[in-house]
Amino acid sequence: MKKTEIKGILREIPEGQRKEDKCHHCGGEFDQGIVEYNEHYFCCTGCRTVFQLLNEGGLEKYYSIEERTGNTVGRFHKDKYAYLENEEIRDGLIDFSDGGVTRVQFYVPGIHCSSCIWLLENLNRLHSGIHQSTVNFVKKTVDVVYKEDDLNLREVVELLAYIGYEPSVSLRDYNKKDRPHTNRSLYYKLGIAGFSFGNIMLLSFPEYLDELSYLSSDFKILFGGLNFLLALPVFLYSSSEYFQSAWKSLRKGYVNIDLPISLGIVALFFRSSYEIFTLTGSGFMDSFTMLVFLLLVGKWYQGRTYQALSFERDYRSYFPLAVNRIRGEKEEAVPVRDLRNGDVIALRNQEILPGDSILLSDSAVVDYSFVSGESTPISKTKGDKVFAGGRIVGELTRFEIQKEVSQSYLTKLWNQAAFQNENTRYESMVNSVSKYFTLFILSVAVLSFMFWYFETGTGVALNIFTSVLIIACPCALALTLPFSFGNTMTFFGKHRFYLKNAQVVESLFRADTVVFDKTGTLTFPGDAAVSFRGELEQEDLSAIRSITRHSTHPLSKIIADHLKQHNVVEISGFREYAGKGVGATVNGIWFKIGSGEFVGANPEVETEETSTVHVSRGDQYLGSFNIRKEYRKDIGNLISDLKSDGLEVHLISGDNAAELENMTRHFERSLIHFDQKPQDKLEYIEKLQSTGKNVVMIGDGLNDAGALKAADVGIAVSDDVYTFTPASDAILDGSELRNISRFIAFSKNVRAIVQLSFLISFLYNVVGLLFAVNGKVTPLFAAVLMPVSSITVVSFITIAIRFLASRKKFDFSP
Numbered sequence: 001m002k003k004t005e006i007k008g009i010l011r012e013i014p015e016g017q018r019k020e021d022k023c024h025h026c027g028g029e030f031d032q033g034i035v036e037y038n039e040h041y042f043c044c045t046g047c048r049t050v051f052q053l054l055n056e057g058g059l060e061k062y063y064s065i066e067e068r069t070g071n072t073v074g075r076f077h078k079d080k081y082a083y084l085e086n087e088e089i090r091d092g093l094i095d096f097s098d099g100g101v102t103r104v105q106f107y108v109p110g111i112h113c114s115s116c117i118w119l120l121e122n123l124n125r126l127h128s129g130i131h132q133s134t135v136n137f138v139k140k141t142v143d144v145v146y147k148e149d150d151l152n153l154r155e156v157v158e159l160l161a162y163i164g165y166e167p168s169v170s171l172r173d174y175n176k177k178d179r180p181h182t183n184r185s186l187y188y189k190l191g192i193a194g195f196s197f198g199n200i201m202l203l204s205f206p207e208y209l210d211e212l213s214y215l216s217s218d219f220k221i222l223f224g225g226l227n228f229l230l231a232l233p234v235f236l237y238s239s240s241e242y243f244q245s246a247w248k249s250l251r252k253g254y255v256n257i258d259l260p261i262s263l264g265i266v267a268l269f270f271r272s273s274y275e276i277f278t279l280t281g282s283g284f285m286d287s288f289t290m291l292v293f294l295l296l297v298g299k300w301y302q303g304r305t306y307q308a309l310s311f312e313r314d315y316r317s318y319f320p321l322a323v324n325r326i327r328g329e330k331e332e333a334v335p336v337r338d339l340r341n342g343d344v345i346a347l348r349n350q351e352i353l354p355g356d357s358i359l360l361s362d363s364a365v366v367d368y369s370f371v372s373g374e375s376t377p378i379s380k381t382k383g384d385k386v387f388a389g390g391r392i393v394g395e396l397t398r399f400e401i402q403k404e405v406s407q408s409y410l411t412k413l414w415n416q417a418a419f420q421n422e423n424t425r426y427e428s429m430v431n432s433v434s435k436y437f438t439l440f441i442l443s444v445a446v447l448s449f450m451f452w453y454f455e456t457g458t459g460v461a462l463n464i465f466t467s468v469l470i471i472a473c474p475c476a477l478a479l480t481l482p483f484s485f486g487n488t489m490t491f492f493g494k495h496r497f498y499l500k501n502a503q504v505v506e507s508l509f510r511a512d513t514v515v516f517d518k519t520g521t522l523t524f525p526g527d528a529a530v531s532f533r534g535e536l537e538q539e540d541l542s543a544i545r546s547i548t549r550h551s552t553h554p555l556s557k558i559i560a561d562h563l564k565q566h567n568v569v570e571i572s573g574f575r576e577y578a579g580k581g582v583g584a585t586v587n588g589i590w591f592k593i594g595s596g597e598f599v600g601a602n603p604e605v606e607t608e609e610t611s612t613v614h615v616s617r618g619d620q621y622l623g624s625f626n627i628r629k630e631y632r633k634d635i636g637n638l639i640s641d642l643k644s645d646g647l648e649v650h651l652i653s654g655d656n657a658a659e660l661e662n663m664t665r666h667f668e669r670s671l672i673h674f675d676q677k678p679q680d681k682l683e684y685i686e687k688l689q690s691t692g693k694n695v696v697m698i699g700d701g702l703n704d705a706g707a708l709k710a711a712d713v714g715i716a717v718s719d720d721v722y723t724f725t726p727a728s729d730a731i732l733d734g735s736e737l738r739n740i741s742r743f744i745a746f747s748k749n750v751r752a753i754v755q756l757s758f759l760i761s762f763l764y765n766v767v768g769l770l771f772a773v774n775g776k777v778t779p780l781f782a783a784v785l786m787p788v789s790s791i792t793v794v795s796f797i798t799i800a801i802r803f804l805a806s807r808k809k810f811d812f813s814p
Helices: 045-056 087-093 114-120 153-162 185-209 217-238 240-251 258-278 285-303 409-414 429-455 458-471 475-494 503-509 538-548 554-562 635-644 657-663 678-690 702-710 734-772 779-807
Strands: 034-037 040-042 096-098 101-107 130-136 141-147 322-327 330-335 344-347 357-359 363-367 378-381 391-393 397-401 497-499 513-516 523-534 572-577 581-586 589-594 611-617 620-631 648-652 695-699 713-718 730-733
Touching: 034 045, 040 045, 087 330, 101 153, 114 130, 141 153, 185 217, 185 285, 217 240, 217 258, 217 285, 240 258, 258 285, 258 429, 258 458, 258 475, 285 475, 285 779, 429 458, 429 475, 429 734, 458 734, 475 497, 475 503, 475 734, 475 779, 497 734, 503 713, 503 734, 513 678, 523 554, 538 554, 538 581, 538 589, 538 611, 554 611, 554 620, 635 648, 635 734, 648 678, 678 695, 678 702, 695 702, 695 734, 702 713, 713 734, 730 734, 734 779
Parallel strands: 513 648, 513 695, 695 713, 713 730
Antiparallel strands: 034 040, 096 101, 101 141, 130 141, 322 330, 322 344, 344 397, 357 397, 363 378, 363 391, 497 730, 523 620, 572 581, 581 589, 589 611, 611 620
C-alpha cells in the first residue's frame, strides 16, 4: 500500500482562534485535541491522514459532495489483518481469481451517503493495483477487483480500514459457496405469466368484439393455437408451485389455499384447451394467464423483505475468522475452525474468544454483555475458565483452548432445536378458511353437475362443473393476505420496524404476552447517567478525563465522554491494571481510578444499584463516579400501554438483581427474572408457550438469540439496524421501541381489515356462482369478473390500511 507521511501536530487551540468548529473530515468533536494541517482542523491524526491521502490521490471532491460525511478513522494494530495472507482463508473469502485478477465482496457498515459511494468507487485512484470497485448502497457492500501482482487481500482490507471504511470480516463470510442465493425463479415465472397474459389478451380482442361472427374460422384457429402455445409454459412452469404446494398439503393430511387455486387453474387450462382444439369455443386462456399473473404478483408482494438487513445471523457472524496461535516462539494466524484442544492463542483488545478456554495470562477483563447480558465486564485471573463469545478488554491476553468452536457453549446453544425448526405453531388465516371454502366449492360443483346431468346430459353438466371451479377460483381470497400484510410491512418499515416476511404480521396480531430483555433493550447500550460523590477541582477533572480516555475499559470510556468539555492535559506513566483500574502521573501527582480496593476507598461508599468507579490523588481519596445505565425514553408509558391493551408483560435479564426495585415500578414482581443465562431465557419462552401464550420476545444480543428464535415473534432491537443483530423475525430501531405497543395494536386492526376483505371476496364468488350454476359464464364474463374482484379487494385493503395508518399516532420525537 502507498505510504503517506504523517504531518500535523496534536495540540490545543482556543475556540476563538479556530477556523472550524468540528473535524474537517468526519465532523466529530475535538475530544482528543486538534491536528492542524493545510489550514484545516482534524480530531485525530487518522482523519488528517485520510484527508492528506485523498488530496494526494486527486479525490478532494469527496468533501464537496456532502459536508463532513467522512467516517471516523478507527485504530487497529499492524497485524490485525495478517490472517488474510493465509491462502486457505483467502480462498474462502474471494469470489473469483484468474490470470492475476481477483474479485472480492465486503460488507462495509460505514457506507451511509453519496460521498461514501463516490470515494469507494474511486479506490483505483488511491492505489493503481485496484482495477474497479462497485458499491451496492442498499446492501452496504463493495465489490473490489484488484491485481494480485500489485497488492494482496490483506492490503485491500487495510486500505479500506485506513480511509475509515473497515469491512466486517467474520466466520460467516468464510465459505461463500454456503451462502444463500436469491431465488430468481419467482421473477422468471412472473415474467413469463405477464408476457403471456398481455399477448393472449391482445389476441382475444377479435373474439370479444366479433358479436356478428365476421371473424373467419382460419383466424380463430390461428389465434386459438397461439393462445394455447402462450399459455402452455404458464401452466407447466409458472403454475407449478401451486400444484406442488397443494399436493404436499394433501400428503400431510390438510388443505391449504393452493388446493382450490390448483383446481381452478387445471379447470381453466384443460377446458380452454378442449374448446380450442375441438373448435367449440375460444376458451378462457386470457383469464387463466391473468389469474396466474395476479397470484404471482401477490406472492412477490408478500415475499418482499429488506435486503440490507439480515434476519438469520448466527454465532458465525459474531466470531472472528482467524486468531493468532502460539507454538513455541512462533505466532501465526489460523482459521478458528482449525483450532484444537490445547492450542494457545493470543487475543488483543476488543477481540472475541472463539472457544471455551483457560486463561494463561495473570489477569484479564472480559466483556460478556453481548453473550450473557451482564453489562459489567468481569475480571478473570490466571487459571479461570472463560467461555466463548467474551470480548477481551485491555492488553494482549493468552488463552488455552479447552473446547473447539464446534463444541463451545455458544455453539451448543445454536444447535438447540429452537434454531433448527421454523415456528409453525399456528395455521395461517387463509389456510384455515380454505378448508371450508374448498369443501363448499366442491359440493356446489358436484351438485350442479348432478343436476344438469339429469336435466341435459354429460356435455352441459361438465361445462357447468368446470365453470363453477373456474369462477370460484379464490384469486381475490389468495391476494388478501399478501396485500394486507405487505402494506403493513411497508408502513412498519417507514417507521423503522422491519419484518422478516409478511407472515410475521399474522403472528404479531395473535400476541398476548410480551417479554423484554433489559440490557441494551430497555437501556441504551452506550449512554449512562454519571454523577460524582465527592468534590473535584477543575485540574482534577482534566486529569481524570486525560487518564480515562487512554483506557479501553467501558466504564473509563463513559467517564471520559462525560468529562469531554474539560481540557486534555499531558500524562505520563499510564498503566492499566486488569480487573482493578488505571493509574497515571499528572503534574507530578499519581492518580488512581478504579475499584474501591484499588484506590483504598471506604467500603461504605460502594452502592449496589450502580457501577462505581473510585478516584484518588496521591494518598487522598477524592470520591467516586456512580454510573447508572439510562433507560430509553417513555419506557414506563410503553409498558403501561401494553398492559392496557390486555398484554401480559415480563422482564428477563442476564444482569444481576441490582435494578429489581426500579423495575418493580413497571413490571409485576412475579414477572421479573434476573441472572438468566441464554438457556434459561429460551426455556422461559417455551414454558410460557406451553401454557398457551402467544409470545413476543424483544431483545438485542446473542444471549437473547434462543429466546428470540423460540418466540412466536422475535424482535431484535438495535440502534444501528445494519450492524450485528441476532437471528429474529423483525428488527426494530432502538429509537422506535416506545412505539412497539402501537405496532402490535396496528397489526390487530389489520386482522379486522383482512376479515372484511374475506367477506368481499366471498360476495364476488357468490355472484359468480349464480351465473356459473346456470351455465351463463362466457369468456368475456370471466375475463371481467376475475380482475374486478381482485382489484376491488386489493384497492379496499390499500385504502383501509392507509386510512388506519393516518389515524394511528406514533411518537417520532427525538
